[in-house]
Structure formats: structure tokens, C-alpha cells
Amino acid sequence: MAKIKSMDKIVQNVKSILGIILTALIIKATIVEAYQIPTGSMEDTILVGDFILGNKFIFGIRIPGTDWRLPAFKDPQQGDIIIFKYPRDPSQNYIKRAIAVGGQTVEVKNKKVYVDGKLMEFPEHGKYSDPNIRSKSMREGLIYPKGAGNRDNYGPIKVPEGQIFVMGDNRDESYDSRYWGFVPEKNLLGEGMIIYWSWDKTIPLYNIFEKVRWSRIGKILS
Helix, strand or coil: CHHHHHHHHHHHHHHHHHHHHHHHHHHHHHCEEEEECCCCCCCCCCCCCEEEEEECCCCCCECCCCCCECCCCCCCCCCCEEEEECCCCCCCEEEEEEEEECCCEEEEECCEEEECCEECCCCCCCECCCCCCCCCCCCCCCCCCCCCECCCCEEEEECCCCEEEEECCEHHHCCCHHHHCCEEHHHEEEEEEEEEEEECCCCCCCCHHHHECHHHCCCECC
């Protein structure tokens, strides 16, 4: 009798564990997903070593294994921090700020971004790491499309419908739409929501209290 009760308890525990795993997988596939930030292209809004949660249903839940989506709660908008599959290598996930959407025109003049002729507000924690401004006459070979200018003086370029023009908040150190083009809306994975963990990779693990950036945990992304 005791063996039967013990076996029943094991079965119940296994069911509970499987239920937790299934719930976690459903949440990961449909609601939120965790992402680690490996580069500094979004500094100082998002730092290397930040771990963030992305809202996966806001732009429409992607049905696993297909390109189909459920209806979106909103369309991507200028200023959103978006997570997407890198168009040139969909196995990589990128996070950038949406600068303009389909039908809008982007132009960069002396580092300042204009959308449809209006100056776009610079992100609160954005930065320029290089004080030098590349002149309008300079052409960078890697700029997209060819002949569009350079990092600091770019365009004007009209964004095609169904596409998004993105840039990093660390404007001088961001590999973004200025270099590889637009993000198709079908590549969207979600919107950055909150920093749930953060640590400084330059500090050794044994110094855990200094390694963890406590003040960043719980920060809402904007």
C-alpha cells in the first residue's frame, strides 16, 4: 500500500513538472521571451550584459513553424524598441529602435535624424561616441543603398510599405538600416519591455555584489 502511495506521489510530481515546463514553453512562444544583449549598439539605453524581456504578442503572435501571425495589438511605431530577425541572417536576433515605418522618409543631417522633414527626438539615454561629423560629400562604401551618403549624413530615403528603418541609440557604433537596409515587418519578434537582470562582464564573478548592476534591474525600456 505504501508503495502505491509513493508511486502516485511520483506520478503527481512528474505531472506537475511537465505542466510547469509546458506552461513555460507556451509563455515563451506566445507572450514573453528573454534576450541577452551582447553588443553596445543600444547604449546607454541598453547595456552589454543586460537581460531583457520582450513582449511577443504586441505585434501579433507568430505561429511556430510558419510565417503566420495572429492579429496585432498595434503596428510598429516610430520610437519603439523592437526585437527582430536580422534580415541578412534570420538565425540572429537584433534589437534596435524603430526610426521610421513604411511610407515615411528618413534623412540624417549632421548626426541628427529627420523623419518626413521633422527632427526626431533623441533617445534620453542615447549617445554619440565619435564627436567628428562626416561631411555630406563623403560616401561610405558599406552604406545602403549605395550612394546614400554616410553614417552622419544619410538619405533622404523613403521606407517601403511593410518595412521598418531602424537605428541603434549608440548612433556612431550601430550596425543598422544605414548599412544593411530595412526590416520586413514579418521579421518582428516583439518589443523590448523591461530589464530583468544585468551584470558587468568586466567584473569577475567572485565579486558578485559589484558585478550585478542592481539599479538597472526592473528598468522599463523606453
